[in-house]
Amino acid sequence: MRHQFELETAKTPEALKRIVIEPVSRVEGHGKVTILLDDDNQVHQVRLHIVEFRGFEKFIEGRPYWEVPVLVQRLCGICPVSHHLAASKAMDMIVNGGILTPTAEKIRRLMHYGQMLQSHALHFFHLSSPDLLFGFDSDVGKRNIVGVAAANPDVAKMGVLLRKFGQEVIRVTSGKRVHGTGSIPGGVNKSLTAEERDYLLKDADQMIAWSRDAVRIIKQLHKSNPALYDVFGDVPTTMVSLVDEKGTLDFYHGSLRARDKDGEVIFDQVSYQGYNTLLTEGVKPWSYMKFPYITTLGEEKGWYKVGPLARVQNCDRIPTPQAEEERAEFVAYGGTKPMHGSLGFHWARMIEMLCAAETIKDLLLDPDIMGTDLMATGPRREEGIGVIEAPRGTLFHHYRVNEDDVVTYANLIVSTTNNNTAMNVAVRDVAKNYLNGHEITEGLLNHIEVAIRCFDPCLSCATHALGKMPLEVTLVNAQGQEIDRMTKDSEGRVAKGAA
Template structure:
């Protein structure tokens, strides 16, 4: 028996590895995708005022910060029983679209793109963004410009380019001026042109690597995504719809009801949990989220250019199952994000001043809350760039968090990634000698999901071997906390 280790997996967010067990005959007996880092944000949140959650959770990740910011804000809306005004909802959606433009362009061009542009078995010294900039500088600069526009939207609407701060319970803390609207509108229109050029370069790659698309990581699963208006794509709101591997509807539920449908399992080889569909069971209740899942679940994209791309994609691939098609779906969503941004910025109500429903009720004091059994709960569910994201907070009567549950997109794809790696390794590896290019093909399965391991990791059994010492401002030890 021999173990083959691929570590670290490159060009992903976070730290992971793949291990492959090869028996004495040279055949794969088992393989797994491992996540080794431990994050304690669910514990960090306990004891915090719930209105602080939209400022704490963006620190989970420097890429997914906007998604966590908005999911937490939506959860706090429910905790306080608030309904944000329409302008506030549009601003939040605009902020989320900024992340889509930034993140999707970052992932395709900088992280996944080198495998397709340079080739899966090309020299690893060139199979990266530097290689793209050297061999195709126009494409590289186009990617940088597109990503920059997303960051500019985040900075303007969110108050900061990293870890935005403007989404608050009941709406937004500040609006958009007419000058800012005009400036961002021009940038969004530029983004549409940049995305068009990028897609012209990318589309032939999916024909060129059709064999790899069929070979790497195919697995049949259920799919889940938000949708609204009877089947429109939706990133900010809507109910979650789940379909089976043949495309038949299985569930549709409101965000606050997710615990009736989603359960999580732990496995000894990963600090990331394995969510599955509760009413089907593990592992048959395996489901996926994210760009490919969204395009499988929805019926319509209500913008012109993205709708044309969507129709062509569905004609060519139908109900897509192969993970490398996540890249194609990501490009379609990138186009939709740019077009939808233009739609929002051409709406004159986007500069409206009614942007927050204030909190008017009087909460209990902390001392009063300790004597009360009253609790509050809020669930925020959105479509993050990597897939459906759930923030679930339970507070005491004073509004301080007793329990936090974060079910992150990458976690929901974890079982499919693990199975895809194992089954592909069994197909490709025969013998103890494994080429660098073959190892990279296993990495490509993981990269296809645009994994964010910083967001998704939890302790195996709800605890971890990490102990945090908490001190006061004078250096006195207050308590030891096991994460």
């Protein structure tokens, strides 16, 4: 495994040139990359900084539990359904021990697979296809979705309509395309009418066909340029995801499985109820985003990646036929070892989009989605943990609710946070391989952004915490000399005094 600390901190940063990519474009949220170079343009330090500051974990405290699934989805405007459902799953645990009626579970699955479809389509077509179709250092003026629409109108149209369909699935199941209210603790507030089902069903086959076309596009790119696509942003690392009891890919529910960089299973069928002992959230003074790692492996070796590339290679099979066929080809392409090149995320993501489109059709043909039994009851509990596979990876929601029905504790580990170390390692790999010793150009810097985009990070989601970030305030005089300093560590301990 690549050493995560390589190029994290330069020995003499004050003697180096500093290049900043801010904001990182075509990702969700706000982040920046800083690169320190010496006079020979040798890279000494690369960091992906997340500069947003949110605070959801704190202000959820004291709120009534039934608000939480609706409140926390405001973390994100791209994959709110993931937060909506992860929080709902946690609150199901609290209100009835985690029971759902068949109709409620299938409506939630339909909503979630619609979310997966629209988010993956958005990322591939709108955010990443300009790099993939035109080249990483192509004309920056055309390297955007408008440029794609001009040069490849059919591809752009496919992307727009795939996303629209996914959003319509969300609207029909939750009331709105963004920030609906369909899922409530213990169930859902609506099922589908026959008209709603038929409205979605009429386009389902087209969505499956277009999703398959999208897989073919990215597959062809890999096969036409393996020297780039197979190794760019190479991050050989542990992979974590949910799988069902048979090891099959499942975005809505399952148990945790981890494979090491060579594909060997580290743990399997581990209940996510024990996530907080399984994982530890590390912190660094230069980022608002945490750095989780597998506790038993330690901070140095325990970092991992989540998301499409992890999921597709972690599972034993995909439950829908066309996506399974594509998964098998993907795995065969990688040979005996898993693929860790960051561009592999796109291929895996499109396989997942195909799986989502096929699953949506299957669910629409299931009569349970028009059932009337929407809510389940059961014994009340004080604590709930809900985990789901969001488009960007495994998403953890954990709450405690007291006997007065208000939240007393909230902890979220969002998908992008899980990938924090892996993203940093990927940008360092790209910086080392492409920037070292070269005259820095916009095209070269875009290589850094391409590596980040592979992970489809959602930086606004990933900066939800409050009160746990190490902070340092330094007071300097007009001559630049430090005259005072105050620091707060990750445990909240404050120390004052000049260095």
